[in-house]
Amino acid sequence: MEEAHVTGFMLGTFEDGGEQFPGAVFGETVVDLRTVVPGIKRIGDLFADWDAHLETFESIDPAAAGTRPLGGLKVLPPVQPVGTIIAAGANYREHVLQMSVAHKLGKEGADAAQLAADAAAEIDERGRSGDPYVWTGIPSAVCGAYDDVQLPDVGGNVDWELELGVVIGRRAHRVAVEDAFDYVAGYTIVNDITSRTLVPRNDIAMMGTDWFRAKNQPTFFPTGPYVVPKRFIPDPAKLRIRLSLNGTPMQDALADDLLFDIPSLIAYASSMAVLLPGDVLITGSPAGNGSHWGRFLRDGDVMEAEISGLGIQRSTVRGPSGQLPPWYVDRPVAVAAVGGAAS
Known part of the structure; x- marks a missing residue:
């Protein structure tokens, strides 16, 4: 395309x-x-x-x-007041395949080829008969397109995920797929930063993943710099998503590899919740995350992120502050389990 x-x-x-x-x-x-x-x-x-x-x-x-x-x-951040982030996870096919291999998500002992094959079969079936996977980000985690990204004092393996953001322009509840674009005001850029070590909850495995702590820390959603009105982007699937780390290309893909497209995501999310003007639906990340490359964010790194026609982000990464939050001061085992400030 x-x-x-x-x-x-x-x-x-x-x-x-x-x-x-x-x-x-x-x-x-x-x-x-x-x-x-x-x-x-x-x-x-x-x-x-x-x-x-x-x-x-x-x-x-x-x-x-x-x-x-x-x-x-x-x-x-372009939209003030900052709204809720409505986030679609595991929504780019190639990204899911890479993550399945990188994190060995599949049968114990399976090699990379088998992990990828099993993931492909699973995601294709979910696309045919399943639902999107959606979670929420909080406004206080949003920062500007040129603000520093702060690595946490608790949590490690901090990763990037550049995503196309869809700005909701009208109150949306129980929206049909065919009507979904009527609720879109425009598009923006969002880098969905994640502390990978904070995703699993090994202390309570029955609960699975913990997206709140992994993705909602301050500065973890660099957003903008701008909102481009929908009328200027007739086909968002043709937008190109690029991210480089210290000048080295890491992500480069068109926004056309979505398992569930924008109208489907709006219809699904609004079937459960009321979406409000200023909320930003992020549509998933294409392939090329740090988990795939085996390289996570470090103090002094510079990410440059671009989606064609929407502007360019430039984020400098700052190391942990070195001061634990009060909750963790007396929990050294818990800090060590998720990598701690030095990871």
């Missing part, structure tokens, strides 16, 4: 001299939307009449509107 080329303005949240404002990005300049639509104080205010606001923004003459240089602004 040919990669899409995206044109049109982008929306985001910016800070200038300590003041935050919603903006529309035209090239290398930003128009303060508060000067265009009275009463708009943040991007979340636009959802009440999203399409009408977009029509207004399309008629903006940046030269006449009064712009600010993009390079002089701090870029914040």
Whole structure:
């Protein structure tokens, strides 16, 4: 499938001299939307009449509107207030195969070829007759596209997972697949950071995995830099997803290897819960995670992440603080079991 080329303005949240404002990005300049639509104080205010606001923004003459240089602004997570992350797991076929081999998820003693074959059969059957796997991320774990990623003091093997984010623009509950795109406001970039050692709960195996602690630590969802309105992206499956680590390509794929596509994910998630404007549905990660490469994030690493037409993230990784949370100060065995601060 040919990669899409995206044109049109982008929306985001910016800070200038300590003041935050919603903006529309035209090239290398930003128009303060508060000067265009009275009463708009943040991007979340636009959802009440999203399409009408977009029509207004399309008629903006940046030269006449009064712009600010993009390079002089701090870029914040684009949608304010930050919504819930609705996350689809194990949703890229090749990614699932790689993870099954890397983590030996299958029959005991099976070699890599057998693990991959068994995983392929399982995922194909789930695509035919099963449901998506969806979990949630909390707003406090979201950071900006250029903010540092902080490695935790408890937990190790911290991994990257670059994902296409779908910004929900309307209250969505029990949405049909054929109507799902009507609830999409636009698209953004999300890097779903994971501490792999915190995923399993070996102390309570019957509960399986613990996504709360593995994925919801501060800075674990670099998001943005922008939201690109849906009207500028007719086919999100043609968007190209790329992530490099210290200049070395790690992930490079089109967003077309989804087990469950965007409408299916919205229909499924909204069958269980109410999705709200500003929530971000992340659609799964393509192949090329650290688990596959046998290389996890370290202090000083730099991730550069891009989805065609949606902008570029640049995240510098910072090492653990060296100070345990109070809960773990007197639990050295528990800390050691998940790798501890030095992993």
